[in-house]
Amino acid sequence: MAVPPASSPGAGAVRAGSSPGSGGPPLGRGVTPVPRLTAERTVDLVLAAATVLVVALTVGAGLEAERDPSVLAYLFALGFGAVLLARRRRPVTVLLVTVLGIFAYYALGFPAIGQALPAAAALYSAAELDRTRAALTIGGVLVGVAAYFRITEGLPATYLLSYELLTNVALVVAAVALGVSVRVRRQSRLDQERLRLASLAEQELEADQRLQAQRVRIARDLHDAVGHTVSVIAVHANVASEAVGRDDALVAASLEQIRTATSSTLRELRSTVRLLRTPADDPARGTVGLGGVAALAESTRSAGLDVRVDVDVPDDAVDGAIGAGAYRIVQEALTNALRHAGAHRVDVRVALAGGRLDVVVRDDGAGAVRTPAVAGAGQGLRGMAERASLLGGTVTCGAADGGGFVVHARLPARLTA
Known part of the structure; x- marks a missing residue:
């Protein structure tokens, strides 16, 4: 069974590098459900299409092939891309299917495509969707199996340890780290949005508490204003009662004072009560003017x-x-x-x-x-x-x-x- 050659990491690096460019912006969105779904589907389609294209081009190059490329080899390329369409619902399953597909591809002796080429996108997807442990475990198995077969083929141990194994491990870790980084950034944005909403709710609660406190002050001020007016009315009513039959002008003046104080206070009382009954309104009053x-x-x-x-x-x-x-x-x-x-x-x-x-x-x-x-x-x-x-x-x-x-x-x- 053949395994990925040392020349394959370059293609894998292209795939891993292209992932944030295609997937980053849509992950940054997500405030409203429908646009988020549309953006995620677009990212999945772009990622799948890019995987199919790059794997197909690598198959066509015919590196280290035991047999010439056939339609079946290109169907493998199509399968590596198609399985990514389910990466959000079944990230671990997609990764397992991709790794098994790589093993089957090389068992059939098709041209080398490198483990990082089809596997990097699946590793990234699993890590991005919080399956980091599974991604590292399966990635480790993939690297181990590849190293085992390279040794059985007679590859020098010094070359394997100094270049190919190190490169393959670095590619797996990079793909997983990229997925973790995207997930952490997205989670950070979600946390910030939750904090913003919580802060708005707290501000609304504080505003409501201030309004309630203002209402209490208004009621207290209204009590003082009415009490003052009643005192004025009582004084002038006593003056008028004592002046009845003796000083009609004083009686008239006292009654006019009573009428003025009453009408003014009634107008203010109606306005204040109306505003008190309206939740959005709360006139700020004071006992002094x-x-x-x-x-x-x-x-x-x-x-x-x-x-x-x-x-x-x-x-x-x-x-x-x-x-x-x-x-x-x-x-x-x-x-x-x-x-x-x-x-x-x-x-x-x-x-x-x-x-x-x-x-x-x-x-x-x-x-x-x-x-x-x-x-x-x-x-x-x-x-x-x-x-x-x-x-x-x-x-x-x-x-x-x-x-x-x-x-x-x-x-x-x-x-x-």
Whole structure:
């Protein structure tokens, strides 16, 4: 029985080298099932066709042949390629059939084709599909049988050990290593995709938890707003009751105050309850409004930051939820400037413009350094953006012209009932 000659490794190296080129890109895909199946089938067809072509060309070369090539020899070439079409479903079976086919081919005395030529693709496939131990075992048997028959044919032991055996072992190991490498890279991509999906799920959970916490704050703020309004109504109702029959003008003024407070609070109550009932909406409210910005600035000054405030908003010009949202945005911006900016001065300007509330907080700190954090949407900046969005407004953050960092919020003056 003849075995692969020393000249065969070159052809085997071509096959092993072509495998990643043809199989690599489709393995990189796989996000959606149908394209993956199509790509895998294409790879299998290309691999089978290449094997048939290379083996057939080698058969035609007629190296070390005991008999001239025949149709049966070319049928072997076709069989070596055809069996690869089942490599994904039965990788070990495909490898066994390929090795037995090699033995049968050489037993019939056909031209040498080398063990690596038809076997490398099958070894690669088995290793790629996590059958590494089987691939190494069967590959070792193939090399051992080939070495045994080469010795019985009288091949010098020095030549066998120094060249042919070493080359054949290297080809088997290379084919298996290539398959393992492709499998590991594919598994790494799948793991990264799973981690990405897990990270997205975690972010959604955190966002939901933040929204639930905001809802609790809204309920608490709503309780405070209603309690304040009821207190105002009670005071004016007492004044009106005492002035009945003695001061009709005072009664009328008290009733007007009651009517104004009631209508304003009812409008805000309806808007807030509607937003609370909508899962995607969650207005950010606070127990303090624009009137608390001055006290907020004073507390920040006590920490060593020069804060200059310009609030140009008439009383009752904005709803309580809007004022509370603006207050929280200013609070977060001042906190960021104090903690992260290394700033010395912060300018806060709040004004009405075109029926909307403009809130601008600008510091003279390290704006250029902090700009990437905006794109990353840190907790504070993300919270400001969510708060403004849920109130129907927007927030933009970034490096200011001339240095520093600026936060600009645009909010509606009134909630839409």
